Amino acid sequence: MKIQLETLPHQTAALKAIDQAFPGMDTYASDPDANYIYANPLVKYRYQEKANIDVKMETGTGKTFVYTRLMYELHQKYGLFKFVIAVPSPSIKEGTKSFITSDYAKQYFSQFFENTQIQLNVINAGDFSAKSGRRNFPAQLAEFVEGTRQNTNQIQVLLINSGMLHSKSMHRDDYDQTLLGGETSPIKAIAATRPIVIIDEPHRFPRGKKFYADIEELKPQLIYRFGATFPEITTGRGKNKITKTDYYRGFPQFNLNAIDSFNQGLVKGIDVDYPDISEREANARYKVKSAKAKELTLTRSGKDYTIGVGENLADIDPDFAGSITYEGGTDRELSNGLALAKDMELIPGTFAESYQDEILKQALDYHFEAETRNFLRPEAEANAPRVKTLSLFFIDSISSLRGQGNDKGWLAEHFEKLLVDKLNSLIAKYELAIDDREKEYHDFLQATLASLQSEHQDVYAGYFSEDRNSSDDDIQAEVDDILKNKEKLLSFKDEQGNWLTRRFLFSKWTLREGWDNPNVFVIAKLRTSGSDISKIQEVGRGLRLPVDENGHRLTQDEWPSRLSFLIGYDEKDFATKLVGEINTDTPIKLDHEKLSDEMVALIVKAKQKSNPKLDAEKLHDEIINDLGQHGVIDFNRNFKDKVAVNGKTMSGYEAFLKLYPEVEHQTAVAQDRVRDLKKRHAATKVKLRKENWNQLKDLWQQLSKRQMIKFDDSINQLAEGVAADIFKDRDKKIFVLDEPQIIHQEIVTDQKGAKVTETQSDYHTAYRTMKYGAFLKQLTLQTDLPVPLLHQLMTKAMQDQLKNNTNYINEKTLGNLVKTFNRNFNDRIRTQYDYVPLDFSSSTSIYDAKKQTFVDELPAALLGVYSADATADPKYLYDRPPLRYDSTDPELMILRRTYSSQITVFGKLPKKAIKIPRFDNGTTTPDFIFKIDQDDGQTVYAVIETKAANMRLGDEEIRVIQQKYFDQLRESGVYYRMATSEDEVHSLIRKIEKKEISTDDVTD
Template identity: 50%
Template sequence: MKILLEELPHQLEALQALDEAFYGLDERTTDPDKDYVYANPIIKGRGNENTNIDIKMETGTGKTYVGVRAMYDLHQKYGLFKFIVVVPSPAIKEGWKNFIEADYAKQHFSQFYENTQINLNVINAGDFNSKKGLLPAHLVEFIEGDRLNSSTIQVLLINAGMLNSASMKKDYAQTLLSGWTSPLEGLKATRPIVMIDEPHRFPRDKANYKSITAVEPQMIIRFGATFPDVKVGKGRQASFVKDYYRKQPQFNLNAVSSFNNGLVKGIDVYYPNVTETESKERYVVESVTNQQLVLKHNSTLYTYGKGDDIGFDGDIYYEGAKRLSNGLELEKGMSFLPATMTNSYQELIIRDAIEKHFEAEIPNFMRENEYQPKVKTLSLFFIDSIKSYRDEKGWLKELFEKHLRRKLEALIREFRLKKLPREQEYLSFLQATLADLTENVHAGYFGEDRGSGDEAIQAEVDDILKNKEKLLSFKDGKGNWQTRRFLFSKWTLREGWDNPNVFMIAKLRTSGSENSKIQEVGRGLRLPVDENGHRLLQDELPSRLRFLIGYDEKDFANKLVAEVNDDAVVKLNESKLTPAMIQLIIEKTNNLDEETLLGQLDAASIIKRNNDFKENGFEKLIELYPVLTEATQVKTGKITTGGPKNKQRIKLNKENWNKMRHLWEQFSNRYMLEFDRINDEALQLLIDEMIRDKDNFTLQYPEFTRNELYYNDENGEMRVREQKANYDSRKPITGMKYGEFLLKLTQRTKLKPAQLHKSLLSALKETYGGNKDYLNELTLSNLVRDFKDRFEKRYAQSYRYHPLEFQASTSVFDVMKNDFKEDILATIIGINEDSDIVDDGRQLYEIPPLRYDSMKPERELLKYGYGSNILSFGKLPKKAIQVPKYMGGTTTPDFVYIVEREDKSHVYLLVETKAEGSGKRLSDEQIVAIQERFFGALKQYGVEYQEATAAQDVYDKLRKVAKLNDK
């Protein structure tokens, strides 16, 4: 199994933002060392704080990918080739190392950066040999790498503690070719670009950050989900704000966007209940030293010395060194319930965790049909006591194996009765798991494992840390099942370690401290990959993380939601319409300016003249502009307490659905797209048209910005007016070399170089007088966009649908039972709801509430008083029909109507809606064209189709199809 990296839109946006924030090379520098072969070219503004760049990306969205690809990009565009990656811990260092060295990563990047490679140099503790006066070989290799090898990027991977060590500052007997004997001086001379991972671990007033600036980087790029805080003001007026280089990140993919746009898994939080009496028995650590522990219960203090039994069920005593005998590390202010610290309570969590694992594993293995690749399911356990797992007779290990064995035996009995090939395959997987239970099914990684010398433990650690593909694979090269999928750790597997197929995390240790909740669930947020290494987006596999914790953290979900919402760029103010809220509405709404918006809100009695909200004004604003909550708050259902049982489900009105049974049996058929072959002559004609279009070729001019100072009469202060972009029209930017431009055009259009060369060279000579300044990034973008537009328009008509000889279930129809489902998740119908409606018996679901996505036209259509000839109607859930798209994936219309005609025959009207004023993208046009073609071939079944941007479009179509003369 090989992981297949893909270009995800948000990662490309991060790279584009980084490139736009980079000031470029200093072509006018007078530095006498500008051509020093061991150093990077000199960049504009080198060493200035405003040159530095912050890239903020939520955990699980691909920060390492963006960081590594940024190196390739900066090398290709600007010749930068020396990068120092600074990380806060060995685990994070291992994550970077594994990714950079992975074959799948090298293969992926080679598509875009041909013949370019990274020479990775990793510095570890103990690499310096002071006795012999020798420098680490990797350090020497990095410093002495030169520009002459133009296809190699030199990367030094190091943790900040090593940068700050005395070994980096002393002189050695060994002299580098570049003339330096001190590692630090040698690193300075390379004029490095420094990348920092997990920037919140490097506050700028701390020693670790100062050791980074000691290498005198030309520019620092920070990648992180969280950034350090900086204190602003003094005394009671003081507050903390995020410390960004340029006051804000140059790219900001925050937690709200990540959850709402399906870039990470949803989360279901579970905890076992305790009795009401037990829930009140809370103890707080009043103080703790190596020799003494003081606990506070209500107002009473209890003092324990080293070795004293603290009296909780489970034979727990104070071990000393700020830890209990069960391995719990203590700190002042930590609170816990005695009931949650017992073995019986942890057994309850283990049993629940195993159940939750298989709730995810079985559907991930089965998928919707046996033609879809399987998905390996992993579970992660965080524990207090390492001995309870590592000891030969460790109670936790024995407890886990006992409950897992019981579950496996029950599932094996169940699947022996099943007959489908995928079910029989899963039976084999279960049997192999049971046979392998004590050897390979589960594994642990703890800090003390490093250097233990135990070969078996080291093999476990290597599998967890380094062999990601093995953990994600179902079988090895010999066809044997890979059964390992339960991992145990003690917070060691946190930042820096990732495996996308973690679907369950069980926290058997007490937290107590106010750690970042997102960091705690972070190991399970990444979207999964299937057995072929393909990353599965939420519309391909709606995946969720099951997070099991103790009762003492029963408010975890609320705190997590609050933390996610607090990460939003714009904060909602429920008493006043703020400038930030106004700007957000304008940005997300077409054809609207501030004056028009305020006029509308004033007329609707939502705001006062000073923009304060009138009574219920905030609620009215949210209803009118739901984009405010969509952009600033995590959607309902993305993070839940209690998991599926708390997910709202909508019951189908099966009487109405059965009126369309024969139609849905037809929709359950799978279809194959058959494309016409486009010959080389036709393709060449398309290329010629693209090249001949003079609008595609343009000169690119340098851009500069200007700050305008003005005097503020209100407070007498000087202010900086908003920056304005200006263009220097005197001299265009020098274009690319012809070969470079042709190569980029080839890569981005996937066309043959010979085909492009024939037209491009002729046009350059004959139309543009051989002026290569036309070969720039703007021209390149214009040509790529034009080619795709022309290709889509012609290619979109060059395919047909052919039914296959098998069926598959949809979101509403189960082909195995040959029946409609009883209920479905409410969120796949719509994200909003309206309870103000009376059920007249014609809706597709039992109501209230109505579920919908847009106010207009969707809610209008659902609440309209239709005539008696409309027998049934309603909004279709996602994937109810699954029409294949020629660009990949499937599409389903938004509405269906059953219309009774004058002769009592029935017509089925399928409607694709588009919210009013939202504009139409090319992809929307393609979807409509696809649906028109697909449903146009089903007219013999009474199917009609309509695109609607307004409710009136639907009403007009309904009147038309109801008439016999329109049949």
């Protein structure tokens, strides 16, 4: 499989904001070196802080993608071509390198920046090693520094970590060669290129510290900082001491904070779980009194216990099971890798192997719960692409997994035993499967068991810092799969059709920032991480949204996904702390005493999301007037002490939140985005009011009928016409060469001195091409066009346009053909099809077709991510309060409105309640349904779609699809409408009640 990159809406917003913040180019510069071919052109306000730009993006939302695309755009728009990416650690450097050099990234960016390539130069430890007694610069450094802007198709990028940047090798000036004709210091040579610097993880580069000083020595024209966390600065002393986040220009130019990331479904939801222990064990805590290089002192119940280096904790308490010793030294670590600090608490029972077995067993249960759902995909469309499921385990020591010599570690033995038991149980369950997908899963499980019991298993793998120097082929294969072969880990089969069973990964905190895999669904910690690590960073390895086996990233609307995070009892408050950490990541603090302009601005921002045409200033004044009319605030905007809202007395601040709940949506994470599984089941289900749903049963028996999309008879002819037009490629943008280039430079000396001459040529023997048969096969698989037609069109294109140059047969051309055909074809067929009911029904999230009855309850998340109090309404489809919804305006407003007696049933439809097929694959479901008794006694239904900010399809596509579907039900009294406001919905319903409805009312 190949990962399919796409620019998501929040990434588009980030790039737009960054572009607007760019200071511009200095086209009137008086600098005599402005046109220096080895350096970037000049930027306005260069070397000044007002040129610098901060971009805040939460972990897992794609900041590496954004700053990679940013480099392409800055090169295309302004000719900037020299960038330095500074990262804090080698692991992050490896992750960045892996993304930029990946085939899927290159293929994606080639669609938008044709013939432009990034030349990535990576500086590693050891690159400066002296050879033959001479001290030379690394080739990567010379490549970056001496690249010229005359090669208009190449972007020079230098990737370096903070330790390497700070090293003596980068600052010394006694090398036996020069750069740019005179520079002997790497730092000064880079500075001479007038680079643009991108800092990844800016909190690791605080201003005033050594690593930021290294950045300043590079003399960047401007700095972009990308991160979820930014450094803090403290000013003043005592009572005047103020700590604030250090942003360029005082605030980030783009801010996608943790609250928005979770609430908008841009990352997975999180379930936190831990094994319980007895009250006696929980109270038997030891506190670290001191941790010194040569001894550790623990205290409990007023008594001190001293342990020397190499001594076993079990000597002071047998509940410290196993051979855990104090290692001491500068790290003050136990032999299991846990770094100790004063006042840290240790619970003996949580160190036992049996306790870790319990976490392992629970993790495997969660893994296979997710895996069966992701493989079988029972809630998705038939034959939906499978999703590979990965689990990540953080363990206490490498020896517990790898063991010594030919003997496996105890952890590996325990894990394999638990895994074999689980596999045998599932194999027995699917032994007599009839469904094709279940048969496949049975084969996958059998292949997993066979591999696990073979001499060289490939079911689980480990990566530890010690592995970098390993010569063991099996260990190297494991490391390569984890660090380099992301697409292999996400795939189910290799090129020969063999199952790829590796999906359990073990590490000792080495896989942290810089490593990610979108399909991690379970993280289990078999050791505590200490108290100084960000909770969001800890779960960050599993936050990214998953991709299916075709490489398509699945949004939360398409496939709701959650990360199961298992921890020890000693961190049982993890979920609470994580929520607290998320909620502190808010652009403003809510004032409980007085209404601020910032608080009003949050409401304006939320309302403009659903209706961008709203005037911000007018809306600002309307909100303040509304709060005044409700008696919530006085003339000075102070919240009043007591206010009556819906018959309840509360404070003015509480009333403010009731009237405008969108404030909390932007300043607090939604309840179901982070769940403590000990309290999970009580709060995540919504009960249906069966008596109300049964009023819709006749209609639902029609809606449960499976529908087939039937295209016009001319569809094949249309497809062939679209394809023929594309293959003509009039603009020469589809058939392209995948052509690396070489730059040749010579130093020429004449009477005037020395100068560099440069020529550019192609690697004519190194074109990236595909075999013609494989090219046609992929083209027909991805377009459904017949091979003979494609062969005919390709042959003609080769003769008429490409001069029979087979170098045009490559992955770039393939991608361009597929993308252009699908886009043009979908544009042409949007209305050229009908829905045909089939003679069988299917179950949905709300209806059991086999039993022909509605379900008793459903997950609350299917109704909406937010909840709000409401008065009881007997007409509503679910028990209330609370109400569940996704947007305040118009969804919550629609739900809270009081309707006439002619409305007998109303409510929000859960996701996948109807599953209307889309012509471009997938399904859609409208948002609301109303059962209406008209004046003459007839019963009709209003089905409403409300515009949402985060739709994958545009509003018009949604409207066309749903309108076409419901048109066939008009004789059954079903009226469909897309609405943008509560008033629009109310107006439509009033017209239906009075039988004043017209065709225009339901097709606009």
